[in-house]
Amino acid sequence: MSGETTITMTGNVVAEPELRFTPSGAAVCNFRIASTPRKFDKQRNEWTDGDPLFLGVTVWRQQAEHVAESVQKGMRVIIVGKLTQRQYDDKDGNRRSSYDIQADEVAPSLLRATAVVTKATGQQGNAQGAPQANGWNQRPAADQWQTQPGYSDEPPF
Structure with missing residues (x-):
């Protein structure tokens, strides 16, 4: 969709991620991160903290399950996504x-x-044990790259 605001943010996870499932079985994981700017005060010869920015993060589907298994309160993470505003x-x-x-x-x-990365299998299930699409070894049916010559499930490294 055009007109979306893309953001990259580095911050600390301030609460344990919460994994839930929609009535249709789609996984969704929510958590909050905080980013606090620091600058060096030359007059005082010390680092000072600015005002923290807190943002909620929402992750969907299989990635939501991976985040729930991998991310914990206190971890420093890098998030890339779309900035959204909600009024209430x-x-x-x-x-x-x-x-x-x-x-x-x-x-x-x-x-x-440091981190140890483990390749996820394509047959991880949801809360009801049903296989999920979009795993490493599975592609959605409409994926145009699946039929391209030279396609491989192996990572490029």
């Missing part, structure tokens, strides 16, 4: 806005950590 009325009737990221990618930050 608070309990006092005041109009408020909430900003969230509909994540396309979620990854651990390796700035101060």
Whole structure:
């Protein structure tokens, strides 16, 4: 969709990710991250923290299950996705806005950590045990790249 605001954000996970399933069986994982800018104050000769930015993150389908298994409170993560705004009325009737990221990618930050990556299989199931599409070894039926010459399920590294 054109006109969407794409965002890349690095921050710390501030609450354990919550995995749920829609009535149709689609997995959705929600969590919040915080990013706090730091700058060096030359006059005081020290680092100071700015105001933190908190954003909700939503991840769908099989990636949601992977995030729920891999991401924990306190981890530093990198999120790439679409910035969305939601308006609502608070309990006092005041109009408020909430900003969230509909994540396309979620990854651990390796700035101060290491990670071991395990290839996911294409037959992971949902809460009812049914196989999910879009795994590493499965492609949606409408995937134009599946029929291209030279297509491989192997990663390019």
